[in-house]
Amino acid sequence: MMAVQLWQLLDLLLAGLTLGLGWAAVSGPDLRRSVVFFIAFGLLVAVVWARLRAPDLALAEAAIGAGLSGALLLSALRDEPDAETSDDVRGGPVAALVSLAGLALAAAFAWVMIHTLGAADPVRLADQITAQLPNSGVGNPVTAVLLNFRAYDTLLELAVLLAAVLGILALGPARTPYRAAGPLLDGLIRWLVPLLILTAGYLLWAGAHAPGGAFQAGAMLAAAAVMLRLGGHTIAGLPRPPMQRILLTAGIAAFVLVGVITTGLGLAFLQYPGGWSGGLILLIEAAATLAIATTLALAYIGGRPAGWVSEGSADTTTKIGGRD
Amino acid sequence: MLFAEITYALTGIGLFALGLRGALLRRSLLGRIIAINVCGAGVFMLFVAIAYRGPGQAPDALPHALVLTGIVVAVSATALALALGRRLRDSDHE
Numbered sequence: 473m474m475a476v477q478l479w480q481l482l483d484l485l486l487a488g489l490t491l492g493l494g495w496a497a498v499s500g501p502d503l504r505r506s507v508v509f510f511i512a513f514g515l516l517v518a519v520v521w522a523r524l525r526a527p528d529l530a531l532a533e534a535a536i537g538a539g540l541s542g543a544l545l546l547s548a549l550r551d552e553p554d555a556e557t558s559d560d561v562r563g564g565p566v567a568a569l570v571s572l573a574g575l576a577l578a579a580a581f582a583w584v585m586i587h588t589l590g591a592a593d594p595v596r597l598a599d600q601i602t603a604q605l606p607n608s609g610v611g612n613p614v615t616a617v618l619l620n621f622r623a624y625d626t627l628l629e630l631a632v633l634l635a636a637v638l639g640i641l642a643l644g645p646a647r648t649p650y651r652a653a654g655p656l657l658d659g660l661i662r663w664l665v666p667l668l669i670l671t672a673g674y675l676l677w678a679g680a681h682a683p684g685g686a687f688q689a690g691a692m693l694a695a696a697a698v699m700l701r702l703g704g705h706t707i708a709g710l711p712r713p714p715m716q717r718i719l720l721t722a723g724i725a726a727f728v729l730v731g732v733i734t735t736g737l738g739l740a741f742l743q744y745p746g747g748w749s750g751g752l753i754l755l756i757e758a759a760a761t762l763a764i765a766t767t768l769a770l771a772y773i774g775g776r777p778a779g780w781v782s783e784g785s786a787d788t789t790t791k792i793g794g795r796d
Numbered sequence: 797m798l799f800a801e802i803t804y805a806l807t808g809i810g811l812f813a814l815g816l817r818g819a820l821l822r823r824s825l826l827g828r829i830i831a832i833n834v835c836g837a838g839v840f841m842l843f844v845a846i847a848y849r850g851p852g853q854a855p856d857a858l859p860h861a862l863v864l865t866g867i868v869v870a871v872s873a874t875a876l877a878l879a880l881g882r883r884l885r886d887s888d889h890e
Contacts, residue, residue, distance in 0.1 A: 498818030
Protein backbone atom coordinates (compact mmCIF):
# COMPACT_ATOMS: atom_id res chain seq x y z
CA MET A 473 0.00 0.00 0.00
CA MET A 474 2.83 2.35 0.91
CA ALA A 475 4.52 1.67 -2.42
CA VAL A 476 1.38 2.69 -4.29
CA GLN A 477 1.19 5.97 -2.43
CA LEU A 478 4.85 6.67 -3.14
CA TRP A 479 4.16 6.15 -6.86
CA GLN A 480 1.26 8.58 -6.64
CA LEU A 481 3.52 11.17 -5.04
CA LEU A 482 6.05 10.70 -7.87
CA ASP A 483 3.28 11.01 -10.45
CA LEU A 484 2.12 14.29 -8.92
CA LEU A 485 5.70 15.57 -8.80
CA LEU A 486 6.36 14.63 -12.44
CA ALA A 487 3.04 16.12 -13.60
CA GLY A 488 3.69 19.32 -11.64
CA LEU A 489 7.22 19.65 -13.02
CA THR A 490 5.98 19.10 -16.59
CA LEU A 491 3.35 21.79 -16.19
CA GLY A 492 5.87 24.13 -14.58
CA LEU A 493 8.43 23.70 -17.36
CA GLY A 494 5.67 24.02 -19.98
CA TRP A 495 4.62 27.28 -18.34
CA ALA A 496 8.23 28.51 -18.23
CA ALA A 497 8.74 27.65 -21.93
CA VAL A 498 5.55 29.42 -23.00
CA SER A 499 5.25 32.40 -20.68
CA GLY A 500 8.78 33.67 -20.17
CA PRO A 501 9.54 37.03 -21.76
CA ASP A 502 13.01 35.99 -22.98
CA LEU A 503 13.12 33.80 -26.12
CA ARG A 504 16.51 32.31 -25.30
CA ARG A 505 15.24 31.03 -21.95
CA SER A 506 12.04 29.78 -23.60
CA VAL A 507 14.05 27.58 -25.97
CA VAL A 508 16.16 26.16 -23.15
CA PHE A 509 13.07 25.50 -21.02
CA PHE A 510 11.41 23.84 -24.01
CA ILE A 511 14.31 21.41 -24.41
CA ALA A 512 14.13 20.54 -20.70
CA PHE A 513 10.36 20.18 -21.08
CA GLY A 514 10.85 17.70 -23.95
CA LEU A 515 13.19 15.57 -21.85
CA LEU A 516 10.70 15.55 -18.98
CA VAL A 517 7.91 14.53 -21.36
CA ALA A 518 10.14 11.60 -22.43
CA VAL A 519 10.28 10.59 -18.74
CA VAL A 520 6.47 10.77 -18.60
CA TRP A 521 6.23 8.44 -21.63
CA ALA A 522 8.55 5.98 -19.89
CA ARG A 523 6.38 6.22 -16.74
CA LEU A 524 3.23 5.53 -18.79
CA ARG A 525 4.84 2.37 -20.24
CA ALA A 526 5.41 3.84 -23.70
CA PRO A 527 9.16 3.21 -24.26
CA ASP A 528 8.82 3.64 -28.05
CA LEU A 529 7.56 7.15 -27.46
CA ALA A 530 10.19 7.89 -24.80
CA LEU A 531 12.95 7.05 -27.30
CA ALA A 532 11.36 9.14 -30.06
CA GLU A 533 10.61 12.08 -27.76
CA ALA A 534 14.13 12.21 -26.33
CA ALA A 535 15.66 12.10 -29.81
CA ILE A 536 13.12 14.20 -31.72
CA GLY A 537 10.92 16.17 -29.30
CA ALA A 538 13.77 17.37 -27.13
CA GLY A 539 16.87 16.77 -29.27
CA LEU A 540 16.04 17.70 -32.85
CA SER A 541 13.36 20.30 -32.05
CA GLY A 542 15.82 21.84 -29.62
CA ALA A 543 18.59 21.92 -32.22
CA LEU A 544 16.17 23.45 -34.75
CA LEU A 545 15.00 26.14 -32.32
CA LEU A 546 18.55 26.94 -31.23
CA SER A 547 19.71 27.43 -34.80
CA ALA A 548 16.62 29.58 -35.46
CA LEU A 549 17.50 31.61 -32.39
CA ARG A 550 20.89 32.31 -33.97
CA ASP A 551 19.30 34.45 -36.70
CA GLU A 552 16.76 36.05 -34.37
CA PRO A 553 18.03 39.62 -34.03
CA ASP A 554 15.83 40.54 -31.08
CA ALA A 555 16.24 37.37 -29.03
CA GLU A 556 16.53 39.28 -25.81
CA THR A 557 13.35 41.32 -26.13
CA SER A 558 11.73 41.43 -22.75
CA ASP A 559 8.17 42.16 -23.91
CA ASP A 560 7.53 39.13 -26.09
CA VAL A 561 4.41 38.20 -24.14
CA ARG A 562 1.41 40.48 -24.48
CA GLY A 563 -0.09 41.83 -21.26
CA GLY A 564 -3.09 43.91 -20.27
CA PRO A 565 -6.80 43.13 -20.47
CA VAL A 566 -6.45 41.01 -23.65
CA ALA A 567 -4.03 38.69 -21.86
CA ALA A 568 -6.36 38.40 -18.87
CA LEU A 569 -9.26 37.57 -21.18
CA VAL A 570 -7.26 34.95 -23.12
CA SER A 571 -6.05 33.39 -19.86
CA LEU A 572 -9.61 33.21 -18.54
CA ALA A 573 -10.82 31.65 -21.81
CA GLY A 574 -7.96 29.13 -21.64
CA LEU A 575 -8.86 28.20 -18.07
CA ALA A 576 -12.53 27.79 -19.02
CA LEU A 577 -11.58 25.61 -22.00
CA ALA A 578 -9.30 23.44 -19.83
CA ALA A 579 -12.05 23.08 -17.21
CA ALA A 580 -14.57 22.07 -19.87
CA PHE A 581 -12.16 19.51 -21.38
CA ALA A 582 -11.38 18.11 -17.92
CA TRP A 583 -15.11 17.78 -17.14
CA VAL A 584 -15.79 16.00 -20.44
CA MET A 585 -12.78 13.72 -19.98
CA ILE A 586 -13.63 12.67 -16.43
CA HIS A 587 -17.22 11.94 -17.42
CA THR A 588 -16.38 9.99 -20.59
CA LEU A 589 -13.58 7.98 -18.96
CA GLY A 590 -15.63 7.21 -15.88
CA ALA A 591 -18.99 6.57 -17.52
CA ALA A 592 -18.40 3.14 -19.04
CA ASP A 593 -15.64 0.81 -20.01
CA PRO A 594 -14.47 2.40 -23.24
CA VAL A 595 -14.20 0.38 -26.44
CA ARG A 596 -10.54 -0.33 -27.04
CA LEU A 597 -8.78 -1.75 -30.07
CA ALA A 598 -5.98 -3.06 -27.86
CA ASP A 599 -7.56 -6.51 -27.56
CA GLN A 600 -7.75 -6.86 -31.34
CA ILE A 601 -4.13 -5.76 -31.66
CA THR A 602 -3.06 -8.35 -29.07
CA ALA A 603 -5.13 -11.04 -30.81
CA GLN A 604 -3.71 -10.29 -34.27
CA LEU A 605 -0.11 -9.64 -33.16
CA PRO A 606 1.11 -13.21 -33.95
CA ASN A 607 -0.05 -12.73 -37.57
CA SER A 608 1.65 -9.35 -38.00
CA GLY A 609 5.19 -10.61 -38.56
CA VAL A 610 6.63 -8.56 -35.67
CA GLY A 611 6.45 -8.79 -31.89
CA ASN A 612 6.31 -5.09 -31.00
CA PRO A 613 2.63 -4.01 -31.06
CA VAL A 614 3.50 -0.38 -31.95
CA THR A 615 5.54 -1.52 -34.98
CA ALA A 616 2.70 -3.91 -35.90
CA VAL A 617 0.20 -1.03 -35.89
CA LEU A 618 2.50 1.33 -37.81
CA LEU A 619 3.80 -1.05 -40.47
CA ASN A 620 1.06 -3.65 -40.79
CA PHE A 621 -2.40 -2.91 -39.38
CA ARG A 622 -2.31 0.79 -40.24
CA ALA A 623 0.48 0.76 -42.86
CA TYR A 624 -1.59 3.02 -45.08
CA ASP A 625 -1.46 5.78 -42.44
CA THR A 626 2.31 5.48 -42.18
CA LEU A 627 2.64 5.70 -45.96
CA LEU A 628 0.64 8.92 -45.91
CA GLU A 629 2.67 10.21 -42.98
CA LEU A 630 5.84 9.76 -45.00
CA ALA A 631 4.10 11.78 -47.73
CA VAL A 632 3.45 14.54 -45.15
CA LEU A 633 7.14 14.52 -44.21
CA LEU A 634 8.11 14.75 -47.89
CA ALA A 635 5.70 17.67 -48.39
CA ALA A 636 7.20 19.50 -45.40
CA VAL A 637 10.78 19.04 -46.59
CA LEU A 638 9.84 20.08 -50.14
CA GLY A 639 8.41 23.26 -48.61
CA ILE A 640 11.65 23.89 -46.73
CA LEU A 641 13.74 23.25 -49.85
CA ALA A 642 11.54 25.56 -51.91
CA LEU A 643 11.82 28.44 -49.42
CA GLY A 644 15.45 29.22 -49.95
CA PRO A 645 19.09 28.24 -49.62
CA ALA A 646 20.55 26.52 -46.55
CA ARG A 647 21.48 28.44 -43.41
CA THR A 648 25.08 29.59 -43.20
CA PRO A 649 27.19 26.64 -42.04
CA TYR A 650 29.09 26.60 -38.75
CA ARG A 651 32.84 27.03 -38.73
CA ALA A 652 35.04 23.94 -38.50
CA ALA A 653 35.15 22.39 -35.04
CA GLY A 654 38.20 22.58 -32.80
CA PRO A 655 40.23 19.43 -32.14
CA LEU A 656 38.24 18.47 -29.01
CA LEU A 657 34.76 18.72 -30.59
CA ASP A 658 36.11 17.13 -33.77
CA GLY A 659 37.41 14.17 -31.78
CA LEU A 660 34.07 13.83 -30.01
CA ILE A 661 32.21 13.88 -33.33
CA ARG A 662 34.53 11.19 -34.72
CA TRP A 663 33.52 8.99 -31.78
CA LEU A 664 29.82 9.85 -31.65
CA VAL A 665 28.82 9.68 -35.32
CA PRO A 666 29.76 6.00 -35.82
CA LEU A 667 28.12 5.17 -32.47
CA LEU A 668 24.92 6.95 -33.54
CA ILE A 669 24.88 5.08 -36.87
CA LEU A 670 25.38 1.80 -35.01
CA THR A 671 22.56 2.69 -32.58
CA ALA A 672 20.31 3.55 -35.52
CA GLY A 673 20.96 0.16 -37.09
CA TYR A 674 20.25 -1.56 -33.78
CA LEU A 675 17.00 0.37 -33.22
CA LEU A 676 15.84 -0.47 -36.74
CA TRP A 677 16.50 -4.19 -36.20
CA ALA A 678 15.18 -4.25 -32.61
CA GLY A 679 11.97 -2.43 -33.58
CA ALA A 680 10.52 -5.76 -34.73
CA HIS A 681 10.28 -7.16 -31.20
CA ALA A 682 11.34 -4.41 -28.75
CA PRO A 683 11.00 -0.61 -28.47
CA GLY A 684 12.50 0.99 -31.57
CA GLY A 685 11.76 1.15 -35.27
CA ALA A 686 12.10 3.36 -38.31
CA PHE A 687 11.24 6.65 -36.59
CA GLN A 688 13.68 6.23 -33.73
CA ALA A 689 16.41 4.92 -36.04
CA GLY A 690 15.85 7.79 -38.49
CA ALA A 691 16.07 10.27 -35.62
CA MET A 692 19.41 8.76 -34.53
CA LEU A 693 20.84 9.11 -38.05
CA ALA A 694 19.54 12.68 -38.16
CA ALA A 695 21.25 13.34 -34.81
CA ALA A 696 24.50 12.18 -36.42
CA ALA A 697 23.86 14.64 -39.26
CA VAL A 698 23.25 17.47 -36.74
CA MET A 699 26.55 16.62 -35.00
CA LEU A 700 28.40 16.72 -38.33
CA ARG A 701 26.79 20.03 -39.26
CA LEU A 702 27.70 21.55 -35.88
CA GLY A 703 31.25 20.37 -36.47
CA GLY A 704 31.46 22.41 -39.66
CA HIS A 705 30.43 19.89 -42.33
CA THR A 706 28.34 22.06 -44.66
CA ILE A 707 25.95 19.37 -45.89
CA ALA A 708 25.88 17.38 -42.64
CA GLY A 709 27.27 14.20 -44.13
CA LEU A 710 24.48 13.90 -46.71
CA PRO A 711 25.33 12.50 -50.14
CA ARG A 712 25.13 14.59 -53.34
CA PRO A 713 21.74 16.16 -54.26
CA PRO A 714 20.69 13.50 -56.85
CA MET A 715 21.17 10.84 -54.18
CA GLN A 716 19.36 13.05 -51.62
CA ARG A 717 16.32 13.04 -53.90
CA ILE A 718 16.35 9.25 -54.05
CA LEU A 719 16.76 8.95 -50.27
CA LEU A 720 13.95 11.45 -49.58
CA THR A 721 11.48 9.36 -51.56
CA ALA A 722 12.88 5.93 -50.56
CA GLY A 723 10.28 5.30 -47.83
CA ILE A 724 7.30 6.10 -50.01
CA ALA A 725 8.84 4.19 -52.93
CA ALA A 726 9.31 1.03 -50.84
CA PHE A 727 5.76 1.29 -49.48
CA VAL A 728 4.20 1.85 -52.91
CA LEU A 729 6.30 -0.89 -54.52
CA VAL A 730 5.20 -3.42 -51.88
CA GLY A 731 1.62 -2.16 -52.18
CA VAL A 732 1.57 -2.51 -55.97
CA ILE A 733 3.10 -6.00 -55.81
CA THR A 734 0.58 -7.17 -53.19
CA THR A 735 -2.23 -5.72 -55.32
CA GLY A 736 -0.80 -7.56 -58.33
CA LEU A 737 -0.83 -10.79 -56.36
CA GLY A 738 -4.56 -10.36 -55.82
CA LEU A 739 -4.31 -9.22 -52.20
CA ALA A 740 -5.43 -5.86 -50.80
CA PHE A 741 -3.06 -2.87 -51.05
CA LEU A 742 -0.28 -3.44 -48.48
CA GLN A 743 -1.80 -6.74 -47.33
CA TYR A 744 1.41 -8.72 -46.87
CA PRO A 745 1.31 -12.33 -48.09
CA GLY A 746 1.47 -14.86 -45.22
CA GLY A 747 4.97 -15.57 -43.95
CA TRP A 748 6.45 -12.57 -45.77
CA SER A 749 5.29 -9.92 -43.29
CA GLY A 750 8.46 -9.77 -41.17
CA GLY A 751 10.82 -9.40 -44.15
CA LEU A 752 8.63 -6.88 -45.97
CA ILE A 753 8.23 -4.78 -42.81
CA LEU A 754 12.01 -4.73 -42.33
CA LEU A 755 12.50 -3.72 -45.98
CA ILE A 756 9.99 -0.87 -45.72
CA GLU A 757 11.37 0.23 -42.36
CA ALA A 758 14.94 0.32 -43.67
CA ALA A 759 13.88 2.53 -46.58
CA ALA A 760 11.73 4.68 -44.27
CA THR A 761 14.66 5.12 -41.85
CA LEU A 762 16.82 6.56 -44.63
CA ALA A 763 13.97 8.79 -45.82
CA ILE A 764 13.19 10.09 -42.32
CA ALA A 765 16.88 10.70 -41.57
CA THR A 766 17.40 12.63 -44.84
CA THR A 767 14.20 14.62 -44.25
CA LEU A 768 15.18 15.61 -40.72
CA ALA A 769 18.77 16.40 -41.73
CA LEU A 770 17.60 18.67 -44.57
CA ALA A 771 15.07 20.25 -42.18
CA TYR A 772 17.93 21.03 -39.81
CA ILE A 773 20.06 22.52 -42.60
CA GLY A 774 16.97 24.68 -43.19
CA GLY A 775 16.99 24.99 -46.98
CA ARG A 776 18.56 23.86 -50.24
CA PRO A 777 22.16 22.70 -49.85
CA ALA A 778 24.53 23.78 -52.61
CA GLY A 779 23.95 21.93 -55.86
CA TRP A 780 20.16 21.50 -55.64
CA VAL A 781 19.29 24.01 -58.36
CA SER A 782 21.08 25.23 -61.46
CA GLU A 783 22.24 28.85 -61.72
CA GLY A 784 19.29 29.74 -64.00
CA SER A 785 16.59 28.75 -61.55
CA ALA A 786 18.50 30.34 -58.65
CA ASP A 787 18.21 33.68 -60.52
CA THR A 788 14.44 33.24 -60.79
CA THR A 789 14.20 32.69 -57.02
CA THR A 790 16.05 35.94 -56.37
CA LYS A 791 13.75 37.81 -58.73
CA ILE A 792 10.62 36.51 -57.00
CA GLY A 793 12.15 37.39 -53.63
CA GLY A 794 12.99 40.89 -54.87
CA ARG A 795 9.44 41.59 -55.98
CA ASP A 796 8.02 41.24 -52.42
CA MET B 797 -10.15 4.94 -13.54
CA LEU B 798 -6.52 4.91 -12.55
CA PHE B 799 -4.84 7.64 -10.56
CA ALA B 800 -1.98 7.94 -13.08
CA GLU B 801 -4.39 8.04 -16.02
CA ILE B 802 -6.33 10.95 -14.51
CA THR B 803 -3.22 12.82 -13.34
CA TYR B 804 -1.48 12.77 -16.71
CA ALA B 805 -4.68 13.33 -18.69
CA LEU B 806 -5.34 16.47 -16.65
CA THR B 807 -1.69 17.51 -17.11
CA GLY B 808 -2.16 17.07 -20.85
CA ILE B 809 -5.25 19.28 -20.82
CA GLY B 810 -3.35 21.86 -18.76
CA LEU B 811 -0.44 21.85 -21.24
CA PHE B 812 -2.87 22.21 -24.15
CA ALA B 813 -4.45 25.31 -22.56
CA LEU B 814 -1.03 26.74 -21.64
CA GLY B 815 0.26 26.27 -25.17
CA LEU B 816 -2.87 27.77 -26.72
CA ARG B 817 -2.62 30.80 -24.43
CA GLY B 818 1.05 31.22 -25.34
CA ALA B 819 0.37 30.92 -29.06
CA LEU B 820 -2.24 33.69 -28.78
CA LEU B 821 -0.28 36.02 -26.51
CA ARG B 822 3.30 35.85 -27.77
CA ARG B 823 4.51 38.35 -30.31
CA SER B 824 7.47 36.57 -31.88
CA LEU B 825 7.07 33.71 -34.34
CA LEU B 826 9.65 31.60 -32.49
CA GLY B 827 7.76 31.99 -29.23
CA ARG B 828 4.53 30.99 -30.92
CA ILE B 829 6.13 27.90 -32.48
CA ILE B 830 7.34 26.82 -29.04
CA ALA B 831 3.85 27.40 -27.63
CA ILE B 832 2.21 25.32 -30.39
CA ASN B 833 4.68 22.52 -29.63
CA VAL B 834 3.74 22.61 -25.92
CA CYS B 835 0.09 22.54 -27.03
CA GLY B 836 0.77 19.43 -29.14
CA ALA B 837 2.64 17.74 -26.29
CA GLY B 838 -0.51 18.22 -24.19
CA VAL B 839 -2.62 16.41 -26.78
CA PHE B 840 -0.05 13.59 -26.97
CA MET B 841 -0.07 13.29 -23.18
CA LEU B 842 -3.86 12.96 -23.09
CA PHE B 843 -3.63 10.15 -25.67
CA VAL B 844 -0.87 8.27 -23.86
CA ALA B 845 -2.62 8.70 -20.47
CA ILE B 846 -5.79 7.14 -21.89
CA ALA B 847 -3.71 4.28 -23.37
CA TYR B 848 -2.23 3.48 -19.93
CA ARG B 849 -3.94 0.50 -18.28
CA GLY B 850 -2.14 0.16 -14.98
CA PRO B 851 1.01 -1.55 -13.69
CA GLY B 852 1.60 -5.03 -15.06
CA GLN B 853 -0.86 -4.51 -17.93
CA ALA B 854 0.21 -3.94 -21.52
CA PRO B 855 -0.89 -0.44 -22.61
CA ASP B 856 -3.00 0.19 -25.71
CA ALA B 857 -0.58 0.29 -28.66
CA LEU B 858 -2.85 2.20 -31.04
CA PRO B 859 -2.60 5.63 -29.34
CA HIS B 860 1.15 5.03 -29.00
CA ALA B 861 1.46 4.55 -32.77
CA LEU B 862 -0.63 7.68 -33.37
CA VAL B 863 1.51 9.76 -31.01
CA LEU B 864 4.73 8.41 -32.54
CA THR B 865 3.68 9.61 -35.98
CA GLY B 866 2.47 12.82 -34.33
CA ILE B 867 5.89 13.55 -32.81
CA VAL B 868 7.61 13.15 -36.19
CA VAL B 869 5.00 15.25 -38.01
CA ALA B 870 5.27 17.93 -35.29
CA VAL B 871 9.03 18.29 -35.73
CA SER B 872 8.78 18.53 -39.52
CA ALA B 873 5.99 21.10 -39.21
CA THR B 874 8.16 23.04 -36.76
CA ALA B 875 11.04 22.98 -39.23
CA LEU B 876 8.75 24.18 -42.04
CA ALA B 877 7.37 26.98 -39.84
CA LEU B 878 10.90 28.09 -38.92
CA ALA B 879 11.92 28.09 -42.61
CA LEU B 880 8.82 30.16 -43.45
CA GLY B 881 9.69 32.57 -40.65
CA ARG B 882 13.23 32.97 -41.94
CA ARG B 883 11.95 33.66 -45.44
CA LEU B 884 9.47 36.22 -44.06
CA ARG B 885 12.22 38.05 -42.21
CA ASP B 886 14.46 38.02 -45.29
CA SER B 887 11.71 39.56 -47.44
CA ASP B 888 11.02 42.18 -44.73
CA HIS B 889 14.64 43.28 -44.82
CA GLU B 890 14.75 43.65 -48.60
